[in-house]
Amino acid sequence: MTATLQRPSTGAGNAVLKPHRQKPRRTVGDWILLIAVILVAALIAVPFLIILVNSFKSPSDYANGGPLSLPSNIYLDGIVNFWQRVNFPEKLWNSFFISGTVAVFAVIVSVFNAYAIGIGRVKGRVWVLVLFMIANTLPQEAMLYPLYFMFKQVGLYDNVWSVIIIFTVVQSAFGTYLLSAVFGTFPKEIIEAASLDGATRWQILLRVIVPISRPTLSVLLIFFFIWTWNEFLIPLTFLVSNANQTVPVAITALQGDRLMDVTTTSASALLGLIPTLIFFLIFQRTLTRGITVGSTK
């Protein structure tokens, strides 16, 4: 199909259509489709707006004006109450510390692994890669109970380090996989030049490979951070005491609590989504483009 279609496209076809493309003609159909596409976007955005509006209402304001009205006056008690109740700064710090540490460690482990596989081309690398790839697909439940048992034995249960260690391994399985492909296509001349200058393996990794692949490494760092931030099952299982919980776990734990009135619940959802919205605003380009690093070959 594609082959037959390709032939007539040289020359004539181009010339005819060039001006057409420069000055787009917008038909009625185009406008209708545009409206449809905008409607879908609005539908996706509406839940965010509803949560935003209602987090600043008092329960009676909500009862009177309904969920779609703007707050009659800015009411912060819901947010403040929830903030204090879960000790939100503590939860933010836990999430931040866990995600940040995991991101750094997982990138380091991934770089080492990928150096051995992509540049070193060690024997058995195919099997190592297959192993890591399968690990990417495994459900966490398949490791959950033994991990729970192990970390209890070594005294790291209900300790953020249990979660940090687990996610360092989980994320680096993906990182190794991705970086091995990137390193495998590393410009040969550069490594050869460094090698001829007498640099050791370690120096080449540190002074050549890492600096040159910095863009990829920072994309990985951002992804590991956000993925770890968003994790749920393992933090839920391992961080049982309040003081150790992450943001998503702490907020979920209080849903349905009898002390949570309607707008406080909305405020809790707002506090849960604000950090990730901030990450999104900062890393928008990386996130919406960078995600394709995982899909293109």
Place this chain on the structure above:
Amino acid sequence: MATLPPASVIARSRRAPEMSLLPGVRKRGFWLYLIPGLVLFTIIVLVPLIWNIYLSFTSYRGIRPPEWIGLDNWAKLMGDDKFWVSFQNSVAMIIAMVVVPTLLGLVLAALLFDLVGKKFGGKFASFLRATYYLPQILPVAIAAIVIGWILRPENGALNTVLDAIGLGALQHNWLGSPDTALLSVMVVMVWVQIGYPVVIFMAALQRVDPELYEAAELDGANWFQRFTSITVSIIRPEIYVVVLTATIAALKVFGPIYALTRGGPGDSTIVPSYYSYSEFFQSQQVGYGATIATALTVVIVALTIIFILAQNRAERLENER
């Protein structure tokens, strides 16, 4: 989250010469760099995985040592209605996270790329793409809480709005009644998932040669024909990746169920991962929980292998043409 097709990496490394990329440096020395990663991987993934499989053949309540009971758990699993319901619900999750988002995502990505990007400006297309992607960045449990808040039974936003516009008869305890709970969770998952295929497909569409379209247009092909015969066939690798990764994610769904329904009402929204979790930590039936988790793992790994084989086959056929 995202897994990439390994075929190219593996093929490339298999063909590689028996030398490292560093001239004159033997490969063996590089093993040193692999040791920390492999040791960690063994402790955190391999050992627990095998241990979990072992537990699936035992009766174990978490206190006294596991007791070998052979295939009893597996026999029980085959006759366990709740287990089969949980997999049926996984199919519902696949519809919500794979089928609907992929089909809708194809159309949306093509519209954003072809129509909005070209006739209304690339900036606007990027803005819409970012909006679609927004729910994807949330912790999935928080995303569930957002929609769950709107679906609250007594004074929830949806019910209040329905009442206000005179459709009060449609008011419903969306998450609390067995007939709509699963559907409500599916809505949450469509909302969460829709941005993922759009972003991936839009990136893929940049590979499509515009001349192909122009040629097809000259040949009299309408938009839909061009869409199915050019767009879909060229971005097929990405479609495979999206379908595979989203299917795996759908089979693993846990957070939204935990946050919204805990599998209820009754077993109407139970999924395998939540079922095994509740066996582990609520019923203390660790052996049986391990059996469910192992069954889920087998399904996921089998699906992954089938997908990758199918993809490689499709790629080979494509190359032969």
